[in-house]
Amino acid sequence: xxxxxxxxxISTDRDQSQWGGNDSAEEYLTIGxxxxxxxxPEVHSWHTKLYLEEVPGKKFNSVQFxxxxxxxxxxxxxxxxxxTNHPDSPYCQECEDRIDRPKEWFSRRA
Numbered sequence: 001x002x003x004x005x006x007x008x009x010i011s012t013d014r015d016q017s018q019w020g021g022n023d024s025a026e027e028y029l030t031i032g033x034x035x036x037x038x039x040x041p042e043v044h045s046w047h048t049k050l051y052l053e054e055v056p057g058k059k060f061n062s063v064q065f066x067x068x069x070x071x072x073x074x075x076x077x078x079x080x081x082x083x084t085n086h087p088d089s090p091y092c093q094e095c096e097d098r099i100d101r102p103k104e105w106f107s108r109r110a
Contacts, residue, residue: 005037006068007050016061020047023058034068 001007013024029035035052041062042049048062075082076092089096 001037001050001062001067003037003039006034006035006066006070007065008032008034008068009064009065013064015071016064019061020044020049021065022049022061025060027107028055028058029060029064035065035070079085 009025009031011031012024012029012031014026015026017023017025028029037055038051038056042059042103049059050062050065051059074090076095077090078095079092081092081094
């Protein structure tokens with residue numbers, strides 16, 4: 001995990017929250033919701049603290065989260081289908097073909 005990673009809350013257990021002096025997950029988080037790391041995890045000898053963009057200034061125990069894998073082919077911003085083209089493009093190939101791009105963009109794709 002690193003800054004910008006997505007994590008899913010899997011526990012709001014009070015004992016897990018209190019380990020290492022973290023903030024109460026029960027008070028600030030919802031099980032099943034997805035959060036974004038606001039900075040790299042803070043690793044200690046017996047626990048790791050996570051800081052979330054959605055709850056500024058609060059720290060949580062990493063055992064209360066599961067990392068959400070980054071989707072390799074996210075959805076097209078135009079039509080919502082899975083992308084199958086270049087990873088720098090936010091569009092699927094069909095929508096990509098309909099959009100005008102500067103020449104420099106195409107040279108980057110090669």
